[in-house]
Amino acid sequence: MKLELKNITHRLGLNSFSYNTTITNDITGIYGPSGAGKTTLLNCIAGIEKPLSGSIVFNDKTLFHHDEGINTPVNKRNLGVVFQDNYLFPHLTILQNLNYSKPYIKNRTRYIDFDKVVSLLGIEDLLTKKPNQLSGGEKQRVAIGRTLLSQPELLLFDEPFSNLDRRKRKQIISYLLKINHQFKIPLLIISHDLEDILKLTNHLLIINNGCIEAAGDYLNISEEGHVPDIICHKRYINIFEAYCSGFDVHEKQVSFSASPSSHNKLHLSQSTSMLQNNIQLGQRIRLCLHPDDIALANNRVEGVSIQNQLKGRITQIISSRGSHYVTVDCGFVLVAEVTQAAVKTLQLELGQTVYCLIKAKAIEVVHSYIS
Amino acid sequence: MKLELKNITHRLGLNSFSYNTTITNDITGIYGPSGAGKTTLLNCIAGIEKPLSGSIVFNDKTLFHHDEGINTPVNKRNLGVVFQDNYLFPHLTILQNLNYSKPYIKNRTRYIDFDKVVSLLGIEDLLTKKPNQLSGGEKQRVAIGRTLLSQPELLLFDEPFSNLDRRKRKQIISYLLKINHQFKIPLLIISHDLEDILKLTNHLLIINNGCIEAAGDYLNISEEGHVPDIICHKRYINIFEAYCSGFDVHEKQVSFSASPSSHNKLHLSQSTSMLQNNIQLGQRIRLCLHPDDIALANNRVEGVSIQNQLKGRITQIISSRGSHYVTVDCGFVLVAEVTQAAVKTLQLELGQTVYCLIKAKAIEVVHSYIS
Amino acid sequence: FVSCSTKENKNTLRIYAASGTRVPCETICTQYELNQGLTVDRNYASSGILAKQIENGADADLFISASKEWIDYLLRKNKLVDSTITLLAENRLAIITSINNTDFKIDYNTSFNINSITPERMAIGDPQYVPVGMYAKAVLDSLNWYAALNQKIIMTKDVTSVLHLVEMNECDWGIVYYTEALQSKKVKIVSEIPTSLHPPILFYMAEVKKDTNKALPLLHFFASIEGERIFAFHGYSAVTNKTYLARNTH
Amino acid sequence: MFTSTELDIIWLTIKVALVSTAVSLPISVLLGWIFARKNITCKPLLEGLVALPLVAPPVVTGYLLLLLLGRNGWIGRWLDQTLDIQLAFNFAALVIASVVVSLPLAVRTIRSAFELVDPVYEKASHTLGASKRSTFFRVTLPMAMPGIVSGMILSFARSLGEFGATITLAGNIIGKTQTLSLMVYANMQVPDKEMEVARLVIISLLISLAAIIASEYLKRRNSYLSK
Amino acid sequence: MFTSTELDIIWLTIKVALVSTAVSLPISVLLGWIFARKNITCKPLLEGLVALPLVAPPVVTGYLLLLLLGRNGWIGRWLDQTLDIQLAFNFAALVIASVVVSLPLAVRTIRSAFELVDPVYEKASHTLGASKRSTFFRVTLPMAMPGIVSGMILSFARSLGEFGATITLAGNIIGKTQTLSLMVYANMQVPDKEMEVARLVIISLLISLAAIIASEYLKRRNSYLSK
């Protein structure tokens, strides 16, 4: 997929916006403070706002070109938008809302199945209700379902999970990863929850003051130091993929490695959610781990509750506003966050061999791919 | 404060609700899956829904009593509600929205100051706009401001932060703690972000299927095992208070202890946010720490990046669905989450002496009280 | 529904009659229908509306007007067969008051204090456009009463409104056609106004220009003794010379 | 209870009211929508034209219509000569008079209903693949339902009471174009028929009440706001 | 351009239209709100009563008003004898006739606007301390503004065009109760006055256009939906 925004400018009241970027990642997270211009960016792509200049091209299809006078109507753009405020049709039942796009998708490939979406979102019992009879989270789920069922070619999600509980978020994120994987439907997602975004993707657009302040892999972005706000406690996450490499029935543990041949192994408790379905040897999963959940040690440490001690080599040390991020290649490339004091005590240096101490509980399974 | 809900029952369509609880904590979090009946509970308290039976008494003031035919009108209840969907008045400017309650608070004590709230919420520049010209997060902030400025005697917040970035959330949470501390205005807050709730309070109401499934301290709640869903990764937080007990100018660290006399000290990097304002010796702060950020060791561990190693005694071991929570009294009472394997390796037992290994980075400052 | 053609029924005559003549007209037409086995469609409205309808192509056969003006108007528009213009009947004016009021006496001379019998108001048709009002005004003018009554005059849009106002005793008295006054049980005639005080009140009838002359017999029936009898029964006076010399008026 | 003539008249009246409501509905929805959402150049002119039958006495409206649609009228002559269609002094005339006279009421009401529908729902519909047309019928129109229904009720009731334009354009031809309200008028012209007038007015009122009740049902079925 | 009589008439007409719009506004807002939000028992009856002047020919309405308000009417007699107030055949009569006749239009339009305002905003207002009354004036009413304005425009225009009820209740006292539309009617009834009629109708139309344009301004100032 390729979504190119060239010199897009726009103005709303006194706020000006300018967007200039090319998005090639299948899933891209949009992150930035409230009022930064995230929704406006999505509106420009969707055609809800008509920019003052520039062009937007999606996979060779010109959606908008100011100079050439092209402005593809919204309904011909085949985009699926989940609005920040839902905008369910109040006069229609939930079922009618979900089926709203049915007449318009006759000649499009249908990759989203009604029953599957409805049961995933847990909205089976709501179908005969009207939107004003739903709770906040129920509305949000219906809005996601309505959008998915329009079988769009590009998904634009604006804070789709803000009123959902963790469990539902997790299920939906996993589902989005699945359809993205299976059908290659690209997704742009705005969220204030960096964790939600990062579970889906490492690729970010950082929006601030109406501009794209940074774009790219979130590690690089933070390295460049443009966006102090996103690098704060708990906001920085290692997301990586691993292959199931063994079971320890006795300790109820499953082990994972970066590649089938790697020696370094991560041990997870079998009870970790998303692992409960029968996992198979060699199966791929997506894991998530906070940098401050990784402690570093010069040697293997005995007698602690920490189960995973991976040996690796320091490949990078980044310092930013008093925080220190140490990238360790231990089969998986992991970033650990340590204090100034720790850097000094352990005399951390590039190329040095260290042990990453990771509590099994700190690792979260985001998605397990079906092989 | 005392809010008593006695045998409240209600019905919406096919959903029945029953609430029966007495809330005495100044701040109470309401947590539960989407569609559980959280908003309905708030609506019953606020008087927006009229229950089918039961009674609601707030500090000796009967808000509702079915059998006695009492139903205090909403506007006489002096409650401040932040709705899940904002409901800003679309025909009024932001300033007019914020000042909406002005004519009705003549004879009430005004504890919330207009300028302070507006600058805290960062909505100074929006005052002349109309709600349809605001971003999602801006609307939410205005809604919070409008409610606070009505100088209510009880705050009912329904997902007030869902569209806000971390930084704004943090500021608002800190402000709420402050007004709660200063003016004793109780707060009931619904959020899907347990972390947000727990930063405000340890006292929870767990709602599920239209009923209050559990109420009380969140540790006790989870211990009772009623609510498996809330105990999942990253959802469980140690919130505790500490006193500033020293500075290490060289390492840029501040140390804290449970009481001025305690030996066990926590070291935080001075750059940690909320510590940057001049902190003083003896000042009280509220800290937050995830159970899985605490590793346990039988002995002091040398040569690791972990700065804080607090010696303590195990006072409780709770096992729930494959997870193990160990409560350690090390001056602060902390809960650590460890794996089955760790329990075995370390041979953890009640009364045993262990070291809590806590990375300085894992500790978050929620609020610093002005002494 | 668009093509409700009015041409299909050859056995129908259409008479457009001023609404004041409704009662005798109904009797005459019904009788004619019975005699001839024809249908006579009757359209009652004010003479002005009828004239404009005819001018604009209404499929009328006969026109009964309460004033000469509209006859002249249609003549100028070349819509009437001028040889068929007939004076149908003559009417008189009467002063009426509510049945509950005490009688009063009126002297038709300029020295009579008309205000003495008019505590509040009296009603006439609007002399600008309502024929009965024009005649009434002529009467009042000739006796200098019109100015004397000043703002006590209520002008209505038709003769029945005068009747209603007097019936309800909203007006102390009113001037209506003698024929209308007879019909109402809630008013009484105080006095009949001498016809010398106003131009003759004449009702006209004419045939609308058309290919056929099939309506002529009905016109003749109206002008016949039988027609005259029916008009007289309802209070009209007979007109001795029924021919109307159109060209004389210009 | 009713004479057969009366029954005919009642039936004719209902027929006229129904047909003219049905005819005016699409026109007033279209105009109401244009006025509410479009910024066309000749809008004030068009608005004035629509408002005319409200501002001018109905008789004048009827007269103007007669000038246009009569057999010698600008449009009427052409229709008569080329298509053999007459629009005056028949059922069509009754309907046309009613439609023209009630249009300003329906347009206004429907327009203000459209103005109260938030356009974001239309945008949401577009993103789901619906064209502007489709969106109009599936979102805008049903969301404006209370206003549409009100407009229809006004049209219907106005039709029942229509007198001035009707008597001018359609005539007051007994058994053919005489509706209840023309009959009421006729009875008003004859002394001592107050009871008859009252009776007929009550019949009209009952008919319109039936319409109002039907409309309430229609609206309730479509209601979507919180209770 | 205008004779002084004409100017007087135009001015009287505008005055009547303005006053009667002002009088009908609070009544129709109240009734519209009751019909939209309340479930009172006698609602159909009240609805019928309000609809009556629309359903009955205006002359009948005028006649009924005269029965009520004339000096021998049920209400009129009392007013006359105890308070020495006369309501027929003067300015008050013009206003009353206009108000009664335009009420069903305004009530309907305003009612459907109220029906389109989501009651959750009222609830939000209550939680901020506003009483029901206060909420009505600060939330419900301004949010229904497009409908209120439409209702006022309809009232105003209907006043301008009002003829049947007016002439019955107010008569035509030259210089006292003759309005534009009575004058139009008078000219219609006299041969060869078509140009005069046209002229007067255009004046009415211009007045109503001015009102429409003013209302657009009022509405735009209050608009709150997304563009």
Ligand SMILES: Nc1ncnc2c1ncn2[C@@H]1O[C@H](COP(=O)(O)OP(=O)(O)OP(=O)(O)O)[C@@H](O)[C@H]1O
């Ligand atoms: N119609 C409008 N008129 C004027 N200003 C507007 C309008 N719409 C949006 N804005 C302003 O533009 C800015 C960007 O809005 P946008 O909705 O894109 O923010 P956002 O990044 O989505 O924020 P949030 O996270 O709070 O939803 C905001 O400051 C907002 O006030």
Ligand SMILES: Nc1ncnc2c1ncn2[C@@H]1O[C@H](COP(=O)(O)OP(=O)(O)OP(=O)(O)O)[C@@H](O)[C@H]1O
């Ligand atoms: N008016 C109504 N008619 C019928 N059912 C309703 C109505 N309002 C709410 N419900 C149902 O009641 C249940 C509880 O709703 P409530 O709004 O209290 O949920 P909630 O706990 O606030 O959920 P969320 O976190 O999604 O906002 C939901 O399942 C909802 O569908």
Ligand SMILES: [Mg+2]
């Ligand atoms: Mg946004």
Ligand SMILES: [Mg+2]
């Ligand atoms: Mg809720």
